[in-house]
Amino acid sequence: MMVKKLKDIVGQRWVITDRERMIDYLTDETAASVKPKPASELALVKPANSKEVSGILKLANCERIPVFPRGGGTGLCGGAIPTKDGIILSLERLKGIEIDKDNLMAIAEAGVTLKELVEKVEEQGLFFPPHPGDESAQVGGLAACNAGGSRAVKYGVMRSYVKGIEAVLPTGEVLKLGGELLKNNTGYDLMHLIIGSEGTLAVITRVILRLFPRVAASATMVIPYNIRRDAINAVPEILQSGIIPLAIEYMDRISVEVSSEHLGLEWPCKTGTAYLMIIVEGQSEEDIHSQCERISRICHRHHGLEPLIGITRKEQDKILKIRSNIYSSLKRDLADTIDIAVPPASMGKLMEAIDRVAERYGTTIPMCGHAGDGNLHPALMKDLVENKRGNLKKAKREIYQETVKLGGTMTGEHGLGRIRIPDVDIFLDKKRLELMAGIKKVFDPNGILNPGCIIKCDK
Ligand SMILES: Cc1cc2nc3c(=O)[nH]c(=O)nc-3n(C[C@H](O)[C@H](O)[C@H](O)COP(=O)(O)OP(=O)(O)OC[C@H]3O[C@@H](n4cnc5c(N)ncnc54)[C@H](O)[C@@H]3O)c2cc1C
Structure with a gap:
């Protein structure tokens, strides 16, 4: 059946039908239970490039076979879970990445992980601002989910950084949208429809991302509070002060303690039941100190206790690690x-x-x-x-x-x-759901792409 045709497209080695060998591809990081399809009619396919992705989608569309695009499997809402018989389309072999220093852009294939992107960008002395959580997420998945993360307070979400996309439609046609452009107003913005569409409109194979020069210095503060309301009330005043921190995170004591214990680390704050974790960055150590001082004063006015300030990379990483491991x-x-x-x-x-x-x-x-x-x-x-x-x-x-x-x-x-x-x-009224269903139909008339994700599946 289709397995033979799939092997013709990507090569024998890259089509896996043995359930044991696809076990890691049947779930994601979602806590709520979404069950993958138990039957055996699933094929895990690993194409090497957009031409092979196009061949797979063309075949699936002709034969009306559901396709489940998959990145790093770090999603938290079951988007990549194959709930029907069909094809799990893993983008993990699309690993090409180039940095265009003159235009401050990275051109990355969909399977490049966030970790690989950050390393490559930093090698060039540059900076990719968003950092949405788990570093094994892939750039295709990050764009498909319009991921956010803690740095969004200063730098915005993935959508603000994606300047171009190569994506394959369910018919197999390859779209090249946007480019290394900071301004682009030509027609309806199809690229922004695909960003955040969670693999339901097209398969993203390449992404062009905006980069920035690296900042010189940073510090991570933890301000303990005895009363949560005081912590939360300090936030608008910090934002009004003219400082825009890289991140302002709220954590409660239960969460940080469970996370510290899990990691075998000690939460560095002895006091407080509620915490603000604030990351600031600047062009010099003096700049950082002055920002920390101003933030400390604001927090103190809101009954914040003695702040802890991590300056060295090691101190900052420890705090971040505890925050990142809460989930x-x-x-x-x-x-x-x-x-x-x-x-x-x-x-x-x-x-x-x-x-x-x-x-x-x-x-x-x-x-x-x-x-x-x-x-x-x-x-x-x-x-x-x-x-x-x-x-x-x-x-x-x-x-x-x-x-x-x-x-x-x-x-x-x-x-x-x-x-x-x-x-x-x-949250969504009838008209909005109707418009969304209409858009889905235009991109994917046979409903093969990630059925049951975003839009309710009837069958
Ligand atoms: C510990 C932890 C912390 C996290 N923190 C954050 C956070 O701070 N902010 C945040 O926003 N998210 C966070 N996430 C969620 C997750 O990392 C993001 O949603 C990420 O964007 C998922 O990328 P992925 O490559 O793992 O995609 P997957 O989980 O593989 O897939 C997610 C969705 O994208 C689709 N998809 C994947 N690749 C493609 C592609 N190439 N083309 C088309 N569709 C595709 C899939 O079909 C699915 O619908 C966190 C997750 C974990 C486990």
Whole structure:
């Protein structure tokens, strides 16, 4: 059947049908359970270039076979999970990368990981500003999800950095959109439709990314608080002061302690139950010191305790490592981690509303998030499922309803994937869903590309 034709396109070695050998490709990092297709009609295919991607899609489109594009598998909403028989299309072999120093751009194939991109860019003395979490994510996946991360407060999300894209349509046609351009207004912006489309409109094979010169110095501060509200209230004043930190993260004590223990490290702050982690950067050590001092004064006015300031790379990395591992260390006990965003100044109100939901359901909801841009990740623990069936669903809907009341959105950075669809009606009205379905139909008339992701699948 199709396996023979797939082998003709990419070579025998790059088509895998043995279930044992594709096990790592059947899930992603989502805590909520989304089950991959149990039957055996799945083929894992690893093309080497966009021509082979085109051949695979042409074949799949003719034979109406679902295709599940896959990057690093670090997604947090089940977008890459193959829930039907079909083809898992891994972009991992597309590894080419060039740096155009004159234009300050990186031209990277889809399978280049964030780690590889950062290393290559730094070798040239340059800087790629966004850093959305897990470094094994691939640039194709980062663009497909319009990933965000903690640095978005100063530098914005992936969309601000993607200047060009090569993408293959479900028909096999190859589109080249944008370029090494800082301005481009020619017609409807198809490239920005594909960014954030989570593999439902086209397969991204190459991305052109904007780079910046490297900054000279940075520091990572941790400001402990006894009362969460005080921590959150300090954030608007920091942002109004004229300093734009690289990141302003909020973490609670439970989360940092679980993460530190998981890593075998000691959380460096002895005091406080709530923390702001603030990263500043500048052109000199003096500049950094002056920013830290101004931030400390603001935090002190909001009852912040003695700040801890990491200056050396080692000190900063330790704090960042603990922050970055919160999700992985909580994951075992998580039923879901959500990704809501509200106007930044409403973050405190949102947290208080979530506390009330937790109280109603007799649970604790640890929270951490990107306080500088209003993006919060409440952790819904498994006891919600265990203490009464249906509670998880109900509690989640209540949190979403509180988010809407504050003018917020369902997902700030992770995307809808497969797991957010049941509650999307709270955020998207009928007309918007209709327009989205229409766009999907134009790009993918036979509905072969990542069915069941973003848009509900009927069959
Ligand atoms: C510990 C941890 C921390 C994280 N922190 C952050 C964070 O701070 N901010 C944030 O935004 N995200 C974060 N994430 C989520 C995740 O890293 C991002 O969503 C990332 O963009 C996923 O990239 P990936 O290559 O792993 O994609 P995958 O998980 O493989 O796929 C994700 C989606 O993209 C599609 N896709 C993948 N590659 C392509 C392609 N080439 N063409 C078309 N579609 C494609 C898939 O079909 C799927 O729908 C975190 C994840 C983890 C595990």
